[in-house]
Amino acid sequence: MPDRFERIFAGENGLAAGSGPLYIRLRNRVERAISDGLLGDGDALPSERDIAELADVSRVTVRKAVQDLVRDGVLVQRHGSGTFVSKPVARVEQPLSRLTSFTEDMSRRGWNARSQWLQRGIFAPSPEEMVALGLAPGDEVVRIDRLRIADEMPLAIERASISTQMLPDPQKVDTSLYAALDVYGFRPVRALQRISATNLRAEDAGLLGLEAGDAGLRIERISYLESGRVVEFTRSLYRGDAYDFVAELTIGKN
Structure with a gap:
């Protein structure tokens, strides 16, 4: 086992030096090791048993300290792989009052x-x-399913459906769906969105670089033309650790 783990968990008289519950002292050791650079982003921690032996505490104490750090996003546990120092994720603040494309954002x-x-x-x-887009029997749809990536971080999975009457050729979509719709004169001007919390399925979590069961945001959007005709039906999954959706509210006068 690397010497640094002995320094982290057994150094300075172990956890005997200090006050407060043992699991808090152990938690503080890990946080200090991260701030001092002894543990870096993505580094794996020793097993629960090894930490307990190094720190001379029970495995229950180790488990409680680790669970605290996982809950606060300092550590992440991957089933079958172990416990790792979390890589910080830049959060995206997305206003709900403006209809823009991912590329524009x-x-x-x-x-x-x-x-x-x-x-x-x-x-x-x-x-x-058919129901969402108001299609008739015999109509066809274009499906545009993409993993959206920003600065090499996967942020969202978008699954868009558009009538072929508005987007005859899906190959015209390059980076922006709205730019392609604008070429045909069908860029939406307003939308209704429904946002709900979800736990990611294994396939979707893998695309987003997360673990099955991790938190995500499910967003269903229906976009409209000025005439009120539906142009887009999109179902998206966003990383729960990277997105904040913000709405500005005003108080009405009595």
């Missing part, structure tokens, strides 16, 4: 945005798509 922040294509083509619509 990231450009405004000075971040480099790109997409990884998951699906792009023309399909027969599902019952859900």
Whole structure:
């Protein structure tokens, strides 16, 4: 075992020096090791048993200290892999009052945005798509499914459905769906969004660089033209640790 772990957990007379509950002292040791550079982003910690032996405490004490640090985002536990120092995630504050594309949002922040294509083509619509887009029997939809990435960090999975009447060629979509719709004269001007919390499934979590069951935000958006006609039906999953959606509220006068 590396000497640094002995310095962290057994040095300075172990946890005997200090006051307060043992698990708090152990927690403080880990946090200090991170701030001093002994533990870096993504570093793996020893097993629960090894830490208990080094620090001369019970495994229950170790478990409580680790759970505290995981809850506060200092550590992350990966099933079957172990416990690691969390890599800090830059949070994105997304206002809910403005309808913009992911590409526009990231450009405004000075971040480099790109997409990884998951699906792009023309399909027969599902019952859900027919209802959301107001399609008739025989109509077709374009599906644009992408992993949205900013500064090489996967932030969201977007699954958009658009009538082929408004987007005849899905290959016209490059970085921005709204830019492609604008070319055809069908850029949306308003939208309704429904946001809910979710636990990510294994496949989606893997795309976002997270673990199955991690927290995510599910957003369903229906966008409209000036005429009131629906142009876009999008279901997205956002990283729960990276996005803050902000709404400005005003108080009405009596």
